[in-house]
Amino acid sequence: MSEASVQLYNKIVSVVGDGQLTPANITGIIIAMMQMVEDPTFGLSGIEKKDLVVEVINRYIDSEIKEAHAQAVLKILTQSTIPPLIDSLVGLSRGDIVIKGKKCIKRLLCC
Numbered sequence: 362m363s364e365a366s367v368q369l370y371n372k373i374v375s376v377v378g379d380g381q382l383t384p385a386n387i388t389g390i391i392i393a394m395m396q397m398v399e400d401p402t403f404g405l406s407g408i409e410k411k412d413l414v415v416e417v418i419n420r421y422i423d424s425e426i427k428e429a430h431a432q433a434v435l436k437i438l439t440q441s442t443i444p445p446l447i448d449s450l451v452g453l454s455r456g457d458i459v460i461k462g463k464k465c466i467k468r469l470l471c472c
Contacts (some may be wrong), residue, residue: 373394391443
């Protein structure tokens with residue numbers, strides 16, 4: 362396990378605390394982890410950062426989530442949703458993706 366991997370794993374443990382990693386809180390944890398790997402001392406490319414975050418989340422699920430159904434749900438979420446979520450978060454951060462509030466609200470409220 363690399364030093365970066367250990368640091369990220371410890372980040373998950375500190376953010377989750379005595380609670381559980383759940384579909385409801387995984388996005389916040391992913392954001393915290395992505396902010397951490399942005400540190401230049403990690404020396405990772407964008408793809409390496411994403412792969413590291415996904416790898417560490419999977420390791421956490423394997424070792425800390427004991428209930429089989431919860432583990433399966435989180436694994437599916439991690440494999441299918443987390444990588445594109447990370448790409449979207451990076452795009453938002455860079456300004457490649459712009460969310461126009463007024464248009465979104467009009468679409469949501471228009472019946």
